[in-house]
Amino acid sequence: MPQKPKSNLQDSSTQPNRSSLRPSVFWQLAEDIPPRLNWVLSGISLGLPLILWWGITTFGSIDPKFLPSPSAVIIAAQRLWGAGELQQDTIASLWRVGVSFLLSAALAIPVGILMGSFASIRALLEPLFGLMRYMPAPAFIPLLILYQGIDEAPKLSLIFIGTFFFNALMVMDTVKFVSKDLIEATYILGGNRLQTLAMVIFPHVIPGILDTCRINLASAWQLVIVAELIAATEGLGRRISVAGRFLRTDEIFVGLIVIGAIGLILDLLFQYVIRVCFKWSNNN
Amino acid sequence: MFVQIDNLSKQFDTQNGNITVLKNININIAEGEFVCVVGASGSGKSTLLRQIAGLDTPSSGEIRIGGVPVKGPSPDRGMVFQNYTLYPWMNVQENTEFGLKLQGVAKRERRERASYYLDVVGLSDFARSLPNQLSGGMKQRVAIARALVCEPKILLMDEPFGALDIHTKESMHEFIIDLWQRTKITILSITHDVEEAVFLSNRIFVLSSRPGTVKKELTINLAERGADAKRHAIFQDYRDELMGLLRQYGAEGLVAAKI
Ligand SMILES: Nc1ncnc2c1ncn2[C@@H]1O[C@H](COP(=O)(O)OP(=O)(O)O)[C@@H](O)[C@H]1O
Ligand SMILES: [Mg+2]
Numbered sequence: 394m395p396q397k398p399k400s401n402l403q404d405s406s407t408q409p410n411r412s413s414l415r416p417s418v419f420w421q422l423a424e425d426i427p428p429r430l431n432w433v434l435s436g437i438s439l440g441l442p443l444i445l446w447w448g449i450t451t452f453g454s455i456d457p458k459f460l461p462s463p464s465a466v467i468i469a470a471q472r473l474w475g476a477g478e479l480q481q482d483t484i485a486s487l488w489r490v491g492v493s494f495l496l497s498a499a500l501a502i503p504v505g506i507l508m509g510s511f512a513s514i515r516a517l518l519e520p521l522f523g524l525m526r527y528m529p530a531p532a533f534i535p536l537l538i539l540y541q542g543i544d545e546a547p548k549l550s551l552i553f554i555g556t557f558f559f560n561a562l563m564v565m566d567t568v569k570f571v572s573k574d575l576i577e578a579t580y581i582l583g584g585n586r587l588q589t590l591a592m593v594i595f596p597h598v599i600p601g602i603l604d605t606c607r608i609n610l611a612s613a614w615q616l617v618i619v620a621e622l623i624a625a626t627e628g629l630g631r632r633i634s635v636a637g638r639f640l641r642t643d644e645i646f647v648g649l650i651v652i653g654a655i656g657l658i659l660d661l662l663f664q665y666v667i668r669v670c671f672k673w674s675n676n677n
Numbered sequence: 678m679f680v681q682i683d684n685l686s687k688q689f690d691t692q693n694g695n696i697t698v699l700k701n702i703n704i705n706i707a708e709g710e711f712v713c714v715v716g717a718s719g720s721g722k723s724t725l726l727r728q729i730a731g732l733d734t735p736s737s738g739e740i741r742i743g744g745v746p747v748k749g750p751s752p753d754r755g756m757v758f759q760n761y762t763l764y765p766w767m768n769v770q771e772n773t774e775f776g777l778k779l780q781g782v783a784k785r786e787r788r789e790r791a792s793y794y795l796d797v798v799g800l801s802d803f804a805r806s807l808p809n810q811l812s813g814g815m816k817q818r819v820a821i822a823r824a825l826v827c828e829p830k831i832l833l834m835d836e837p838f839g840a841l842d843i844h845t846k847e848s849m850h851e852f853i854i855d856l857w858q859r860t861k862i863t864i865l866s867i868t869h870d871v872e873e874a875v876f877l878s879n880r881i882f883v884l885s886s887r888p889g890t891v892k893k894e895l896t897i898n899l900a901e902r903g904a905d906a907k908r909h910a911i912f913q914d915y916r917d918e919l920m921g922l923l924r925q926y927g928a929e930g931l932v933a934a935k936i
Binding site: 580593671 | 808827
């Protein structure tokens with residue numbers, strides 16, 4: 394009779410349980426953590442850097458020209474707010490992002506849906522869009538200034554160029570999640586192609602489109618700052634660049650924090666809308 | 678005959694060359710009949726159903742329903758897919774109405790006809806639920822109601838109960854038999870479940886694999902199709918016969934696959 398191969402796992406007296414998975418709350422793969430732990434960890438995520446910042450500026454001897462203290466930044470924010478400059482800058486930047494991103498999305502969404510739905514349109518546009526996507530939008534600045542001067546137009550164009558191709562290609566990808574069976578079921582129920590596009594594919598991809606917008610809004614927000622660093626009379630990017638020139642580090646911090654906060658709020662707003670309005674797309 | 682499938686063959690061009698999935702299929706179905714096609718997985722059952730539904734065109738041969746050749750999909754041939762193809766953002770009522778909406782039926786009539794069929798499948802209480810709030814069996818009943826609302830000449834089902842657990846499956850068997858007896862609709866269902874085929878069918882077509890051809894036609898005469906039918910000797914004889922046939926032709930397919 395052949396001998397069973399020896400194994401050092403065999404001895405059941407010393408190893409009553411061969412499971413190598415120990416229970417854990419923190420290290421669970423693909424599982425939620427308890428809501429309280431979630432809040433605590435999220436609090437640490439924002440609170441710890443703030444405490445470190447405060448500690449370093451209070452107990453370390455660092456030149457406030459390099460790193461102003463949190464309280465100095467708050468005072469600077471109050472000063473800018475009182476003069477009305479902070480509001481003016483924020484509105485200017487928001488307006489640029491709003492107008493330009495709306496235009497970009499309004500055009501990219503139908504184009505992206507068509508690309509996702511028709512292999513022909515995809516073959517026609519995907520090579521060009523794929524190429525354009527890899528050209529960094531700021532590299533277009535000299536051209537834009539040449540064509541459009543230094544007014545609002547080149548700033549809006551910059552955001553448009555920087556988001557349109559990503560929007561279109563990502564919307565195209567969301568169409569792939571519409572199952573072929575669902576499209577064929579629609580044909581069998583008597584739907585034509587236009588109806589299938591408008592009444593099945595489009596509603597199916599709306600949550601995906603909103604998520605695409607949420608992600609690309611972040612790039613729009615970056616690009617508006619880049620645009621304003623170059624030439625602008627107002628805007629948060631302009632504020633930072635002017636503050637840098639006059640070594641007003643506290644104002645740089647105000648600018649950075651406001652930019653970050655607005656971005657985060659927009660992101661959370663999108664997430665909230667998707668979660669509340671599209672319950673059907675959550676778990677299926 | 679109501680459904681006539683004459684010498685149907687289907688080939689696909691693939692990277693491994695041209696493969697013949699269906700070869701010389703001849704199937705006739707009378708109006709009001711319940712027919713099952715059984716075969717091993719990969720024998721071309723879904724491909725056959727897609728040709729009948731008009732979602733794909735045969736390489737040769739012809740399909741006529743009520744004397745009219747099949748050209749493209751139509752609400753005259755309702756279809757139920759295996760993996761619950763409901764519109765996830767529409768509630769049960771809206772899903773059921775959707776075919777009528779696509780066909781331009783007025784809202785009022787839509788509502789009434791859909792409600793009638795929701796009642797037929799016993800889901801009136803769930804009219805406002807979303808598909809992801811329903812169990813698998815309920816989803817398939819919605820899919821059946823959605824097909825029936827269009828008043829098709831034939832109901833095509835591709836392994837409709839394949840993803841259900843055994844208890845749900847059995848209650849769906851009784852449900853579909855009851856529905857068939859009440860509506861008198863012609864049904865062509867596909868399955869690889871032998872008991873399901875015997876329990877539901879008037880006739881069964883056994884498909885071989887690679888290429889799929891009709892190897893055998895069985896006529897089933899069950900005195901009754903109640904919940905107890907599966908325990909009767911005659912049921913078990915049919916089952917064993919079908920099982921033997923599938924083993925024979927399924928194995929043939931496996932041998933062919935190795936060559
Ligand atoms: N569009 C297609 N292109 C190429 N091969 C296909 C296509 N559709 C089906 N087949 C092949 O035909 C065979 C039968 O498939 P299918 O009809 O889905 O079988 P079943 O439903 O009986 O499991 C499979 O081998 C499959 O790979
Ligand atoms: Mg199949």
